[in-house]
Amino acid sequence: MRAFRHLSLSDALGIGLILCVAVFSLLLLVAPSIIVVMISFDTRAFVSFPPEGFTLRWYAEVFEQGELVDAMLNSLQVGLTVTLLCILLGVPTALACARGRFRGTTALSVFVLVPHMVPGIVLGVAVLFAGALVGVSPSIWLQSVAITVFILAVMVRTVQSRLVRLDPALEEAAANLRATPFQSLRTVTFPLLMPAILAGAVFTFVEGFDNLSVAIFTHGFRDRPLPVELLALVQYTSSPLVAAVSGVQIVLAIAALVAVSLSIGLDNVND
């Protein structure tokens, strides 16, 4: 603690202030989750805080209610579809924007952003009407495509910002070292982009899983995603069941993050 002895008052105040802000913002981020998790164990049949007692009854009920489990599986499917589509469309788009030598790369990178700027509700309605026009009715697939359009910009931007920071000499070195353009992409560009692609995948999966604004207009009548199902649920009940669903989601989110950070740490295994 020697270092602290010489701190002036203003230094101490500054450090104290930074600590306070840090703790406050952490609380701001974490507190709602903690409150939700606490409520999900409440023994009473209505949402109230602080909770009384402890029960796993609501968690059991989540998995007994067929609609909730179906909705979770639907959202899982949407999340994975959106992620896959975003990787398949977003990575080449980012490559084209950052490395392309043709005209219009700037236009393309702005164009990708537009759907993300439109309010989700507007986009959802637009996709619904456009779908009706060409005879495509709302379904889990239409929902997935609509959310992909909505969130694609995040994947493109994440990958693009990593790409422009990559030393262009790395790809030139690969070519000089006898790599074909495809080999260079596979062995140099792609592995170096992997952390960005994984980060983008987390964002897009969460959006696919969690999006309400676009989904509410585009989801299939028989394939309700979780957010839509929950919206219906809170309109009719106020039991901690909703909190228990959130609890499950939080556990899934933490598991996904741990998995991603582990795989980024292991990305040296790549060729």
Added chain:
Amino acid sequence: MMQGPTGPATSVATTSPVLRIGGVGKRFGTFTVLDDCSLDVAEGEIVTLLGPSGCGKTTLLRCIAGFWDADSGSITIDGQDMARVPVNRRPVGVVFQSYALFPHLTVARNVGYALRMQGVPRAEAARRVAAALETVSLTGFEDRYPAQLSGGQQQRVAIARVLVMEPRVLLLDEPFNALDAKLRGTMQVELRQLIKSLGLTSIFVTHDQEEALTMSDRIAVMRAGRIEQAAPPDEIFDRPATAYVADFIGSSNFWPSLVADGRVSLPDGQSVATGLRGAVRVMARPHNLQIAPPAAGPWQGRVAFQRSVGPLVEYHVETEGGDAMVKVVAMRRAQDRGFADGTAVSLRIVDPALCAVYPA
């Protein structure tokens, strides 16, 4: 010059060149970066491209490697025109200024990269990687990542990585830039010896003349996209083809003069023959001047400033009628203290034949 012990200059004339750069031009928009550059590089020769920043050295290197296409002229390696040959099929190895090591691959995998791309069988690849690492004395570093190496070690990995594919032509773009001054000196000598022992035909880029003098069999001095002179270091130094080269390499003294009867008179009264006519500029190297106590003679002056450069002393002498300081280099003498500032001195040109005459 031709009977020097290493004799690279002689081999230039006798064998056909490995790399032939013929009238290469390159423009960006309306800006001409390379203008009719021609250069032949013989088997095993190290040629340095030397010139100030922005004169087109990197551009020429990138055209040879195939990263950029030349707008005009031709580049041939072993007689084969490179125009339609893509980067990954050119028998060329590039050591980048930033080294461009793959950060996600270990040293061994960096070095083995080209072999994997070519589908060389594993056992053979492993053997060649080990040999390349031994050549650059990095055995034992196989499993490190580039970020875990020093600048000098990274440079050696970059060199091993291209050596392993046995290129016909080695291109090095300012490979010492990232190293500190002290390491640079030793690495220059080591790298030259390594390239020479492997007999690799090389083009080396730098804007540091000392580095060029250390590394090269021949130096090509560039100026604004053109090659002004390509010659062995001694010749560049002793017989610079243009005033620009004389000014750029080493230090020099210039005087304006007039040609009379095919001779130019020098400030000390001697004269030198020339084929030029009219107004000219005469150049003498500082070590070709002799400084002495005042004596009867046409060239007198006063020491204005002096500094020690290792075993040498450089005097700046103010002369009557001359506008610029005359630079003289002499051996430092142990007995006396040389010439103090302010001392009156007389100057003389040691060998008038070594003075160069350029059009004014």
